[in-house]
Amino acid sequence: MLRSMFSAISGLRAHQTKMDVTANNIANVNTVGFKSSATVFQDTLSQVVRAGGQPAADRGGTNPAQIGLGVKLAGITTNWTNGAQQSTGRSTDFMIEGDGFFVVEGAGGQQLFTRAGSFDFDSNGNLVTPDGSILQGWMAEADGTVNANGPVGPLSVPYGAMVNPTSTETGRIQGNLPSDVPVGTSYQLGADMFDSQGVLQKVSYNLTKAADNTWNVTVLHANGTTLLPEPPIDPAVTPLQITFDTNGVLTNPAGPGFNLPAFTPTGNPSWTNDVTISLAGLTQFGGANTLAAPKPDGYALGSLQSFTLGNDGTIMGVYSNGLRQPIGQLALAAFDNPSGLEKAGNSSFRVGVNSGIANIGQPGLGGRGELVSGALEMSNVDLSEEFTGLIIAQRGFQANSRVITASDELLQDLVNLKR
Template sequence: MLRSMFSAISGLRAHQTKMDVTGNNIANVNTVGFKSSNTVFQDTLSQVVRAGGQPAADRGGTNPAQIGLGVKLAGITTNWTNGAAQSTGRSTDFMIEGDGFFVVEGAGGQQLFTRAGSFDFDANGQLVTPDGSVLQGWVAGPDGTVNSNGPVESLRVPYGQIVNPTATTAGSMVGNLPSDVADGTAFQLGADMYDSQGVLQKVAYNVVKTGANTWDVSVVHADGTTLMAPTGIVFDATGELTTPAGPDHELAPFTPVGYPSWTNPVTMSLAGLSQFGGANTLAAPKPDGYPLGSLQSFSLGNDGTIMGVYSNGLRQPLGQLALAAFDNPSGLEKAGNSSFRVGVNSGLANIGLAGLGGRGELSSGALEMSNVDLSEEFTGLIVAQRGFQANSRVITASDELLQDLVNLKR
């Protein structure tokens, strides 16, 4: 009888733990990035009342008689399936589609990991979690290159950051020049170039047919100054450009004269030109070079690249988010604030780019919600309640048996 009471007590404790886990799941039904947990029970040691016997020549074998001594908690497992996506429209809300964790730096420089992608800016322009942990990744260099092989560091979006102007060094023309027009036919295209101080210089590309399969190309400033003298180009009988030669069919660089702040030679590429019968489709892609600008906004790519958008039209990477993957994410230890830390059985953090090495892709303007299934949790509540009640009835019944035993003396 005492065995039944102590077994029932272990059942009460186990089902109370199940209630605790279920209650925590329900409490976090709307917690961003929360992963629900499940309790797993197993029986404890059993007392052998009679040992088993092996078969003999004159009799058969017998099975052991054992009495279990209750139940115990085998473990609390985490359900790592993805939660539903919730669109927020906020550019600083990120969601991982697949496996992986955001890498953040908590208080004291502790490296933590989280699925909750609700970030915001602090006074230094750093992307931080609601509790102040700083999002980690790789900061882009001045030219926008990102070295994802280096150590991670705190990411920031420096709104208002000034980007220096860049002088134009290359222009181009693409499209078809009609082969069936008369000699002397001219076409003109406008383009915006910038000098070394970022001052806008409006120019025009002039193309004039001079003979069979031959044309002259020149560049003229808006004030009428010739920047590049007429230069002959030649097409073959099939309409392919042959002169100037080379893979990009570049004309000799020209250096504008008479403009003190325009010191960078400009190269014209004609690689996209052709001469076939038909319509004129001549076009001038935007030359390189930018005026002075400042950072106005940013966007997040699926690979975690934070692309800065500047007032002068420049789009340049500011950095790239880092994601971490683990061989055994269930071995992570919960650190509070929807964060985890490396555990002894989680394996080391495999930090790298999104979409590679088993890490999921990223999307902005959305959050991953809790993966708690309320219907499953309410069912778990009923199971835990009934289990608790049943074990309490065992204690009551055992108590009544002991009472009957005491009453034998009367």
């Protein structure tokens, strides 16, 4: 009789735990990056009333008679499936599409991990979680290169940070020169170049048909100065002539292009480097004029205005001078057994004894998911499943309480036998 009561008591405890877990899931139905949990039960030890027997020559075998002694909590599992994507439009909201965790540095330098990608800036420009933990990754070098093999550190976006100017080193003329236009036809293309001080130098390419398959190229500065090419192009031959074969393929110059000399007339003393003008892709076929001069490299002094996030976690800075250059990259962590992580509060986890080490690296590699900017991962709690779980927990608790009541009535009847 007492066995039934104690078994029912263990059932009450187990279903109370199930109710607690379900209540926590429902409470976090709108928590960013929350992962729902579920209870797993298993029976406890059983009392052997009669042991089993082996078959003998004159009789068959017998099975053991065992009475179970109740139920216990086997574990609380976590559902790691992705939650729904909610677009926010905020550039500092990041969502992991797949496996992995954001790496953050909590109070006291503790390394924590989270799926909640709602970040903001602190007064130092660091990207931080709502509780102040600092997002970790790799900051880019001055030239925009990111060393993802180095140790992770705080990620910051230095709004207003200045980037030094870079002089133009390469330009390009490409497209098709119509072969069927009359001699004397001229086309002009403009290009913006920058000298070593970041001062804008406007240059124009003038191409004039001199004869069949022959075109004259003149490069003019905005102040009217003609920029003569340097050797191996003969500077004594003015203007520069380019020629095509009968198939419309450029034959002269035979190399990739020509060089413009360092331009140092009065008023432009800071243009001190040669500029290579590539003619790769320049053709002469019958048809339309498709000449183009893609923007040369080089840029003026600029400041950081905004940023975008790539799927690989690269934070691309957008500068006032039109430059787009990486300023850092987010790090993600993957675990062999994420269910072994310990919850640290504030939607964060810490490494547990059964989680394995944190495999920190670039998003999209090594089993780590990709990132989506301007969106958050919502809770993966399924309310219909949780409400069903509430009913199951309630009925299980109720049924076990009825066992205690019935056992009590049987004990009462037993006591009444003496009267």
